[in-house]
Amino acid sequence: ACTRKNRNDALHPLWQSPLTIPGGTRQSPINIQWRDSVYDPFLKPLKISYDPTTCLHIWNNGYSFLVEFDDSTDRSIIVGGPLENQYRLKQFHFHWGAINEWGSEHTVDSKFYPAELHLVHWNAVVYPTFEEAVMEGNGLAVIGVFLKLGAHHEGLQTLVDALPAVKHKDTVVEFDVFDPSCLIPSCPDYWTYAGSLTTPPLTESVTWIIKKQPIEVDENQLEAFRMLLFTSDGEEEKRMVDNFRPLQPLMNRTVRSSFQ
């Protein structure tokens, strides 16, 4: 009998998710070619208002560590920018590499950053639950912030100090007051495009807002990310590194910029 070719050859090793979504036309991440982005004078400034007391906890979900927020009210929201509605903050997380040469999900002119922060928001004006918003074209808005190697980042350090408590998959630690706007650069400039989640279910529901200016973090802070584990306590340890999805084709999309 002929052997069935392993159909998993197209799966990404990390998430056993398909590398390409059949019929996907707006997948993420992408390379942002600066000179191909189109300045849109009608783009508004992005307005960010987070209430630090909506912060709940940090947990290691087995492919990143995420800080979750109470999204039962409109206390932590973003509005403006390319968005038609206001969107509620649900969580933020990071993607990073084993070394400083790569780690971000998006690239700029094919350059990787060592890490990338994603702040995930959902359209609670139109959709009753996050789970429904995840399935809709205008359901989510994710702010992406690049991390580059440089000065120590005070705001990030409070997060880094909590990471040893969530070293293993499925561990959680209380984290009850944190204002993530300290992780967002002051420069208002951003790129924006229509994309998708970069983790399963990879749904094409994300308006991406990628800040042009990176934040600086130091080597010890990046190394702290790399001390986390994909694996649960008791399993053979696998360091949590390179948790970024490969670049996806731009296809018929234009990246707009809020700046000239």
Ligand SMILES: NS(=O)(=O)c1ccc(C(=O)O)c(S(=O)(=O)NCCc2ccccc2)c1
């Ligand atoms: N890189 S990304 O911004 O695309 C992203 C990464 C991870 C997650 C996550 O689930 O933690 C998320 S999420 O919080 O949006 N969850 C998406 C998967 C999900 C769908 C429905 C219910 C729960 C989780 C987004």
Ligand SMILES: [Zn+2]
């Ligand atoms: Zn992400």
